[in-house]
Amino acid sequence: MKIRIIAFSTNGCRTSLKIKEGLDDDAEVWSKTRADTLGVPTVKGSLDRWTREAFEECDAIVFVGAIGIAVRHIAPYIKSKDVDPAIICLDELGKYCIPLLSGHIGGANRLSLRIADILGSEPVVTTATDINGKWAVDVFATDNRMRIIRLHEAKEASSRILHDEFIGFACDMPYEGKLPEGLTPAEEGEFGICISSDGRKPFKKTLALVPMDIVLGIGCRRGTDPEKLKAFVKEILEEDNISPLRVRGIASIDLKEDEEALHVLAKDLDTDLRFYTSEELMSLDGEFSKSEFVRSVTSVDCVCERSAVMLGRGELIRKKTARDGMTLAISMNHITPRF
Numbered sequence: 001m002k003i004r005i006i007a008f009s010t011n012g013c014r015t016s017l018k019i020k021e022g023l024d025d026d027a028e029v030w031s032k033t034r035a036d037t038l039g040v041p042t043v044k045g046s047l048d049r050w051t052r053e054a055f056e057e058c059d060a061i062v063f064v065g066a067i068g069i070a071v072r073h074i075a076p077y078i079k080s081k082d083v084d085p086a087i088i089c090l091d092e093l094g095k096y097c098i099p100l101l102s103g104h105i106g107g108a109n110r111l112s113l114r115i116a117d118i119l120g121s122e123p124v125v126t127t128a129t130d131i132n133g134k135w136a137v138d139v140f141a142t143d144n145r146m147r148i149i150r151l152h153e154a155k156e157a158s159s160r161i162l163h164d165e166f167i168g169f170a171c172d173m174p175y176e177g178k179l180p181e182g183l184t185p186a187e188e189g190e191f192g193i194c195i196s197s198d199g200r201k202p203f204k205k206t207l208a209l210v211p212m213d214i215v216l217g218i219g220c221r222r223g224t225d226p227e228k229l230k231a232f233v234k235e236i237l238e239e240d241n242i243s244p245l246r247v248r249g250i251a252s253i254d255l256k257e258d259e260e261a262l263h264v265l266a267k268d269l270d271t272d273l274r275f276y277t278s279e280e281l282m283s284l285d286g287e288f289s290k291s292e293f294v295r296s297v298t299s300v301d302c303v304c305e306r307s308a309v310m311l312g313r314g315e316l317i318r319k320k321t322a323r324d325g326m327t328l329a330i331s332m333n334h335i336t337p338r339f
Contacts, residue, residue: 001059001107003027006043006050008065012092013040015119016064019094022118052077060086060111070100081105081138082151088112094119103127104138105148134161135180135339137193137207144337146209147245149199153207157193168192170202173211177339195337198243211335212248212271217308218262219252219294221325226264232326233265240318240330247271248333251307253281253298274311281306289320304329 003025007016013031017038020027031037032047043050054061055077063070070089078084078101086108087101097116099108109125116123129136137157141148148154160167161182168186169179172195179185186192192203199208220229237244247269254275256262266273278299286309290301300306304327305320314331321328 001025001111002057003060003062003111004030004054004058005062005064006030006032006047007037007040007092008033008069009092010036010038012064013038015090015092015094016040016062018119019062019064019090019115023114047073048076055085058085060088060106060108062115063087063089064094065089065092067098067100074101080151082148086111088115090115090119090121094121096124097121098124099126103130104136105142107142128162129158132162134158135182136161137209140337140339141209145212145248145335146195146337147212149208149210149245153191153205156191156205157207160191166190168203169194171195171337172197172200173335173337175337175339180339197246199245210243210245211337212246213314213333213335214242214246214248215308215311215314215331215333216247216250217252217304217306217311217329217331218250218265219298219303219307219327220256220259220261222259224259224261224326226261228324229261229265229326230268232323233328236318236321236328236330242330244269249274249311251276251311253278253300253303253307255298276307276310281310284309286316302329303327 005016005019007013016029020029029040030043031040032043051073067089074087081102082105084102084106086106088108089098089100097112099112103109112123138154167183168189169183170187187202189203191205193207194200194202195209199210201208249272250266251274252262254277257275281300284306288302288305295301302320308329308331309316312333314333317332318330
């Protein structure tokens with residue numbers, strides 16, 4: 001989890017450093033103050049620009065200072081609860097820890113509890129399902145690596161849970177644990193939740209959850225046309241009867257970090273993009289396709305297959321498929337939903 005922490009006073013810097021020390025995450029500490037920063041680097045230039053960059057690059061942003069500062073600076077960049085980073089605010093002494101944004105999907109509530117435990121703070125969690133001790137479908141989906149197809153239905157599910165209204169539950173795969181109070185096994189009804197790889201909708205109104213169990217490993221020639229790569233990937237997914245909604249990530253070698261086609265594809269599929277060094281890829285055990293030409297250029301015998309397996313350590317279900325300077329391999333992680 002990539003986290004940026006920013007403080008606005010010497011006390012705030014002291015609190016921020018304690019948070020960083022206690023978190024087992026990729027955390028950076030910054031300051032925006034003329035007072036003693038205790039060695040914490042100072043943000044140069046606009047705090048608005050710093051916030052915008054943090055929204056684009058981080059999983060969570062922690063403001064240590066007045067809550068009004070956080071609200072004013074995040075407001076222009078808020079988009080949707082399924083894409084916004086977790087936003088947390090603490091006072092400079094760390095007495096109170098408040099998740100402001102993306103409490104469930106973004107993990108702000110959970111991170112707030114971790115920070116509160118580190119500092120001995122009072123966590124101030126305000127989401128209705130949490131304070132009433134109720135099951136939350138967006139937390140469940142995040143924990144089980146599932147894509148929520150429509151957030152509107154997720155909001156209705158939470159409302160129905162809180163008001164003891166009917167919610168049917170259908171699942172196309174085995175699951176573990178006991179169904180939470182409020183869910184009833186069913187295949188029809190006014191409203192329900194369905195876990196399915198194809199996003200089927202058996203209820204009059206269905207909250208579809210799609211397991212994100214697919215990783216695409218991709219190699220491509222420098223300067224590959226983004227539309228050409230998108231068409232290639234789409235055709236292979238259709239051929240293998242894999243919904244694009246199942247894609248949890250795209251992986252490649254770090255030599256391709258600036259390859260536009262990969263970034264365009266990741267944005268189009270609304271998924272993560274990860275890059276690995278040749279040493280990391282070659283450290284994988286297993287049987288992979290081999291190309292001496294690819295090895296001579298990248299120091300890796302097969303970029304796409306090794307990349308597909310590296311992210312998620314899944315089972316290779318499609319070996320290297322090549323076309324016009326593009327290569328694609330697909331791995332799958334079997335997901336068992338757990339309540």
